[in-house]
Amino acid sequence: xxxxxxxxxxxxxxxxxxxxxxxxxxxxxxxxxxxxxxxxxxxxxxxxxxxxxxxxxxxxxxxxxxxxxxxxxxxxxxxxxxxxxxxxxxxxxxxxxxxxxxxxxxxxxxxxxxxxxxxxxxxxxxxxxxxxxxxxxxxxxxxxxxxxxxxxxxxxxxxxxxxxxxxxxxxxxxxxxxxxxxxxxxxxxxxxxxxxxxxxxxxxxxxxxxxxxxxxxxxxxxxxxxxxxxxxxxxxxxxxxxxxxxxxxxxxxxxxxxxxxxxxxxxxxxxxxxxxxxxxxxxxxxxxxxxxxxxxxxxxxxxxxxxxxxxxxxxxxxxxxxxxxxxxxxxxxxxxxxxxxxxxxxxxxxxxxxxxxxxxxxxxxxxxxxxxxxxxxxxxxxxxxxxxxxxxxxxxxxxxxxxxxxxxxxxxxxxxxxxxxxxxxxxxxxxxxxxxxxxxxxxxxxxxxxxxxxxxxxxxxxxxxxxxxxxx
Amino acid sequence: xxxxxxxxxxxxxxxxxxxxxxxxxxxxxxxxxxxxxxxxxxxxxxxxxxxxxxxxxxxxxxxxxxxxxxxxxxxxxxxxxxxxxxxxxxxxxxxxxxxxxxxxxxxxxxxxxxxxxxxxxxxxxxxxxxxxxxxxxxxxxxxxxxxxxxxxxxxxxxxxxxxxxxxxxxxxxxxxxxxxxxxxxxxxxxxxxxxxxxxxxxxxxxxxxxxxxxxxxxxxxxxxxxxxxxxxxxxxxxxxxxxxxxxxxxxxxxxxxxxxxxxxxxxxxxxxxxxxxxxxxxxxxxxxxxxxxxxxxxxxxxxxxxxxxxxxxxxxxxxxxxxxxxxxxxxxxxxxxxxxxxxxxxxxxxxxxxxxxxxxxxxxxxxxxxxxxxxxxxxxxxxxxxxxxxxxxxxxxxxxxxxxxxxxxxxxxxxxxxxxxxxxxxxxxxxxxxxxxxxxxxxxxxxxxxxxxxxxxxxxxxxxxxxxxxxx
Numbered sequence: 031x032x033x034x035x036x037x038x039x040x041x042x043x044x045x046x047x048x049x050x051x052x053x054x055x056x057x058x059x060x061x062x063x064x065x066x067x068x069x070x071x072x073x074x075x076x077x078x079x080x081x082x083x084x085x086x087x088x089x090x091x092x093x094x095x096x097x098x099x100x101x102x103x104x105x106x107x108x109x110x111x112x113x114x115x116x117x118x119x120x121x122x123x124x125x126x127x128x129x130x131x132x133x134x135x136x137x138x139x140x141x142x143x144x145x146x147x148x149x150x151x152x153x154x155x156x157x158x159x160x161x162x163x164x165x166x167x168x169x170x171x172x173x174x175x176x177x178x179x180x181x182x183x184x185x186x187x188x189x190x191x192x193x194x195x196x197x198x199x200x201x202x203x204x205x206x207x208x209x210x211x212x213x214x215x216x217x218x219x220x221x222x223x224x225x226x227x228x229x230x231x232x233x234x235x236x237x238x239x240x241x242x243x244x245x246x247x248x249x250x251x252x253x254x255x256x257x258x259x260x261x262x263x264x265x266x267x268x269x270x271x272x273x274x275x276x277x278x279x280x281x282x283x284x285x286x287x288x289x290x291x292x293x294x295x296x297x298x299x300x301x302x303x304x305x306x307x308x309x310x311x312x313x314x315x316x317x318x319x320x321x322x323x324x325x326x327x328x329x330x331x332x333x334x335x336x337x338x339x340x341x342x343x344x345x346x347x348x349x350x351x352x353x354x355x356x357x358x359x360x361x362x363x364x365x366x367x368x369x370x371x372x373x374x375x376x377x378x379x380x381x382x383x384x385x386x387x388x389x390x391x392x393x394x395x396x397x398x399x400x401x402x403x404x405x406x407x408x409x410x411x412x413x414x415x416x417x418x419x420x421x422x423x424x425x426x427x428x429x430x431x432x433x434x435x436x437x438x439x440x441x442x443x444x445x446x447x448x449x450x451x452x453x454x455x456x457x458x459x460x461x462x463x464x465x466x467x468x469x470x471x472x473x474x475x476x477x478x479x480x481x482x483x484x485x486x487x488x489x490x491x492x493x494x495x496x497x498x499x500x501x502x
Numbered sequence: 503x504x505x506x507x508x509x510x511x512x513x514x515x516x517x518x519x520x521x522x523x524x525x526x527x528x529x530x531x532x533x534x535x536x537x538x539x540x541x542x543x544x545x546x547x548x549x550x551x552x553x554x555x556x557x558x559x560x561x562x563x564x565x566x567x568x569x570x571x572x573x574x575x576x577x578x579x580x581x582x583x584x585x586x587x588x589x590x591x592x593x594x595x596x597x598x599x600x601x602x603x604x605x606x607x608x609x610x611x612x613x614x615x616x617x618x619x620x621x622x623x624x625x626x627x628x629x630x631x632x633x634x635x636x637x638x639x640x641x642x643x644x645x646x647x648x649x650x651x652x653x654x655x656x657x658x659x660x661x662x663x664x665x666x667x668x669x670x671x672x673x674x675x676x677x678x679x680x681x682x683x684x685x686x687x688x689x690x691x692x693x694x695x696x697x698x699x700x701x702x703x704x705x706x707x708x709x710x711x712x713x714x715x716x717x718x719x720x721x722x723x724x725x726x727x728x729x730x731x732x733x734x735x736x737x738x739x740x741x742x743x744x745x746x747x748x749x750x751x752x753x754x755x756x757x758x759x760x761x762x763x764x765x766x767x768x769x770x771x772x773x774x775x776x777x778x779x780x781x782x783x784x785x786x787x788x789x790x791x792x793x794x795x796x797x798x799x800x801x802x803x804x805x806x807x808x809x810x811x812x813x814x815x816x817x818x819x820x821x822x823x824x825x826x827x828x829x830x831x832x833x834x835x836x837x838x839x840x841x842x843x844x845x846x847x848x849x850x851x852x853x854x855x856x857x858x859x860x861x862x863x864x865x866x867x868x869x870x871x872x873x874x875x876x877x878x879x880x881x882x883x884x885x886x887x888x889x890x891x892x893x894x895x896x897x898x899x900x901x902x903x904x905x906x907x908x909x910x911x912x913x914x915x916x917x918x919x920x921x922x923x924x925x926x927x928x929x930x931x932x933x934x935x936x937x938x939x940x941x942x943x944x945x946x947x948x949x950x951x952x953x954x955x956x957x958x959x960x961x962x963x964x965x966x967x968x969x970x971x972x973x974x
Contacts, residue, residue, distance in 0.1 A: 035891075035960070036960055037887055037888060037891070037958075037959065038880060038883075038884050038887070040884070040956050040957040041873055041877045041878075041880050041881045041884075041956060043872040043873040043874075044602035044603065044604065044814065044869060044872070044873050044877060044878075044881060044956055045600075045602065045603065045956050045957050046603050048535055048539075051535065051603055052531055052535060054603070054607060055527075055531040055607075055610075056528065056531060058607060058610050058611070059524055059528060059531070060524070062610065062611065062614040063520055063523065063524060065614070065615075066614065067520075076626055076627070078626065078627055080626060080630075083626075083627060083630070084630065087630060087631065087634050088634075090634065090867075090871055091638075092638060092870050092871060092874050092875050093874060093875065093876075094874045094876065095873055095874040095876065095877055096871050096872060096874070097872075098603075098604055098607075098868070098872040101604070101868055101871050101872055102607055102611070102868070105608070105611055105864060105867075105868060106611060108627040108628075108631070109611060109615040109617065109627065109628070110615075111627070112625070112626055112628070113617040113624065113626065113627055113628055114617075114618070114623075114625065115615075116615070116616050116617065116618060117614075117615060117616060124618070124624075124840065125858075126616070126618045126624075126858070127616070128616070129613060129614075129616045130516035130517065131516065131517065131518050131523055131526070131570075132515070132516065132570055133613075134610075134613040134614065135526060135527075135530060135570075135574055136577070137609055137610070138527075138530050138534065138606075138609070138610060138613070139530070139534065139574070139577055139578060139581060140816075141601060141605075141606040141610070141816045142534040142537070142538065142589075142606060143537075143581040143582075143585065143587075143588070143589060144588050144589060144598070144599070144600070144601045144816050144817055145581065145585040145586075145588065146586070146588060146598045146817070147817075152585065152586045152596075152598075153584070153585040153586065154548055154550065154555075154584055154585065155548070155550055155555060155580040155581065155583070155584025155585055156580075156581070156584070156585055158552075158555070158556065158559060159559065159580070162559050166562075166563075166564060183655035183656075183659075183818075183856065183859070184655075184857060184858050184859060185857070185858060186855070186856060186857045186858070187655075187855075187856070194705070194706055197708070198705075204705075204708075204710070205705055205710065206710050206711050206712045207687075207710040207712060208681055208687075208704075208705075208707075208708045208710030208712075208713065209680055209681040209682060209708040209709075209710075210681060210682060210687065210710070211710070215679075215680075215682065225857075226836045226837060226838045227836065227857045229836050229837075230834050230835075230836055230855070232680075233670075233676075233677055233680075233833065233834075234666055234706075234707065234833075234855065235680075235706065235707070235708050236669070236676075236680045236681040236707050236708020236709060237680045237681075237708060238676070238677065238678050238679040238680030238681075238682070239677055239678050240678045240679055240680075241680065282840060338858065339858075342516065344612075344613045344616050345616055345618070345619075345858060345859065345860040346655075346856075346858055346860050361705065361706075362702050362705075363702075364699065364702055365701075366698045368596065368754060368755060368939050368941040368942075368950060379699075383658070383659075383702070383706065384655065384656050384658060384659070384818075385656060385657070385658045385697075385699045386597075386598070386656050386657060386658070386808070386810065386811075386817060386818055387655070387656060387817065387818055388816070388817040388818045389817075392577060395562075395577075396570070396573055396577060397516060398564050399562055399568050399573050400515040400516070400568060400569075400570040400573055401513055401515040401516050402515075402564050402565060402566045402567040402568070403564050403565065404565075404566065404567065405513045405515050405516060405567055406513075406516075408510060408513050409513045409516060411510075412509060412510050412512070412513075415509055415510070416509060419507075419509070467840050468840070469840040470840075484512050484513060484516055484517050485512040485517050486509075487509065488508055488509055
């Protein structure tokens with residue numbers, strides 16, 4: 031070989047030798063475990079001096095290479111002090127989990143191989159593993175054996191996908207001509223307690239935010255199916271085209287489950303696509319004791335279930351599951367010259383919003399295989415029990431429960447003599463002893479408490495209750 | 503504490519003790535490094551017996567917990583044998599990289615802390631780190647100092663975001679009323695050699711696939727800006743509303759760069775949003791020698807640059823960069839009760855398609871800080887040199903180069919006496935010696951060869967050339 035003709039060396043900062051890589055990985059294994067232990071003993075809240083942080087950050091001008099060991103230590107420190115800790119056992123927060131270990135290992139494997147999940151030609155085994163998990167979830171939800179779907183970056187993407195499917199099925203010319211193909215304005219229906227992302231979704235899909243109907247609730251956070259039927263019927267009379275009804279199984283605000291069967295009946299009688307947003311609550315399917323709460327979910331045309339919520343994988347790992355997969359091939363088809371594809375119905379680039387995509391599904395595959403349905407059942411039941419313990423302790427101190435969820439979200443208000451909710455939450459968060467949200471439930475201001483960490487103890491519950499009391 | 507009242511134990515398969523976790527992580531460090539070395543010595547192509555694999559996969563019914571060590575070994579084996587190897591130095595393929603080490607470490611850190619990137623209230627430090635990287639990219643591209651943007655799950659999401667921004671800016675009533683608010687059908691413009699995902703994007707945004715105009719190219723894979731001006735003008739005459747011109751900087755088929763400044767001039771004269779899809783080619787900004795090829799990119803209203811392509815982070819790590827960030831707050835605004843937000847312009851849930859999201863930006867932050875622009879410059883220059891070496895060797899054997907890319911994609915046809923392209927590629931792939939794509943360039947069937955691995959050697963180049971010759 032003519033060495034004068036040789037290529038420059040690979041960039042060592044990007045492609046270090048094996049020994050150097052292993053040294054860093056071993057360091058990270060220890061450092062991340064240490065940080066995790068420190069977090070559990072420390073403040074739930076970020077304690078970073080943001081002014082100093084911004085100054086340090088501004089210093090990164092990328093003008094010259096820097097030691098990766100120092101960079102990693104700096105990054106770990108910023109994450110240890112510069113974010114609300116999802117991995118703290120007293121994060122009683124939004125649906126952000128302490129991620130389960132098998133999902134973190136799956137992430138490592140996927141990072142190392144970096145398979146391209148666009149096509150089954152590129153990644154036959156990964157594509158089939160994802161499809162297998164989706165089928166298992168679909169069957170668990172009671173959908174037919176040929177139900178299918180795919181992993182998504184987020185629950186929002188899955189909900190958005192349901193709207194694209196509904197529009198595509200409702201009007202054959204939608205694909206070519208878009209929203210103008212409909213005979214009138216279209217509408218989609220969800221409840222006042224739904225996730226607010228639906229508003230962005232209506233904007234993004236080109237139907238406009240005014241297409242979103244927020245149906246009245248029953249006073250207990252659940253969509254009123256009679257009101258739903260009425261709104262849909264009135265819309266039709268006025269030339270509006272109803273395309274999608276989206277019930278929620280586990281609302282963000284109160285953990286409530288819409289009457290899934292009644293909403294399904296309205297959708298069926300109106301010939302409208304029926305979606306169930308079970309982004310968080312869907313994990314209750316794992317529990318023999320709790321899955322009955324989701325009765326009616328088997329009537330859905332499509333489902334959103336996020337593995338990165340109650341299944342507690344790392345973010346983001348959403349799922350879109352649907353009864354009749356054929357519509358995906360209509361909504362997301364493309365023609366290309368260059369893709370190594372079998373053009374099979376499994377090819378994600380032909381059946382999903384995404385193109386290049388990470389191998390997301392291994393996280394839930396490994397976690398579900400390691401724990402079994404029984405393990406995940408115990409995981410969700412334990413969270414429900416944590417919230418039951420919080421509830422009884424707060425009630426014993428005169429607090430009032432405002433929602434009546436069978437899942438793991440509690441909305442409370444303090445006794446009359448205690449301070450205002452805004453102030454209680456502010457004081458609690460600045461104490462760093464626990465994290466809860468200020469929210470509203472059925473229009474009433476509440477403190478929202480959700481069990482998200484699979485290792486929260488009774489001592490953590492007691493600490494939360496004491497901290498809430500002190501904060502008042 | 504009343505122990506009869508105690509909570510059940512955490513599920514050990516999901517939350518193992520520290521010792522057990524570290525044992526698995528140490529095992530993975532070794533096993534993934536071993537697998538990586540075996541891959542480089544083996545076949546680029548999957549060698550899995552798919553019938554047997556499907557049988558094994560069907561056996562996972564999740565009915566009872568399984569040993570996680572065995573599951574991890576099984577998963578690594580399926581990835582080692584069941585996917586085209588992006589990490590093989592002779593994967594001369596689509597824009598899927600062998601991921602750089604700092605991005606894999608970033609993934610580990612992010613998996614462990616699992617911060618929620620929806621809001622700056624939850625994750626002040628991560629949100630600012632991402633914004634810092636985006637600003638650095640924007641400045642490198644020559645955009646003004648107040649340019650902004652965000653990380654996306656994919657390049658498709660970033661391109662899609664450009665269309666939503668363009669629609670939102672073009673018609674104030676688009677947000678509320680959707681596509682019907684426009685006075686006529688809308689249109690978006692890209693070239694015949696653009697990425698085919700634009701067709702899905704037009705469908706998803708509700709404007710319809712017929713809104714997509716594939717403008718003629720100049721015979722060398724670049725959009726013909728005169729043809730573009732003509733198509734836009736004719737559309738306007740006919741009552742069509744032009745909303746977006748999307749040039750490509752580094753086409754998938756041929757690595758070609760549209761005439762960015764001329765396309766910008768058309769967009770400006772027509773008052774149309776100007777987007778540059780530099781998903782792959784944008785990394786050339788790192789190189790002092792190559793960045794001039796992207797002249798005109800500084801005129802864009804918005805850019806797509808994927809960190810998971812030529813910057814070689816793990817998938818998926820896209821970026822959307824834009825000149826005037828205000829439109830994001832109009833397109834993606836929402837009102838919520840429960841979000842811990844500063845409602846700052848940095849809050850991703852108020853300014854992006856996504857809601858719950860992984861901390862993506864740490865991958866590029868760490869890699870760019872470790873290598874510096876200079877390291878990434880060397881990385882992209884090396885890839886260009888790899889392709890120059892392939893080209894000169896194939897030309898010496900009578901092959902003909904069909905494209906004239908200054909980047910790292912080569913389209914070739916074999917000498918007349920050699921076999922058909924379809925057969926050559928099929929034979930090459932079944933040999934497992936290298937991976938190339940069969941594609942088309944300017945309507946002509948070609949073999950497409952792209953340097954994607956930062957450690958490809960001259961010996962790999964020789965092996966590719968010999969393998970292609972043998973396959974003919």
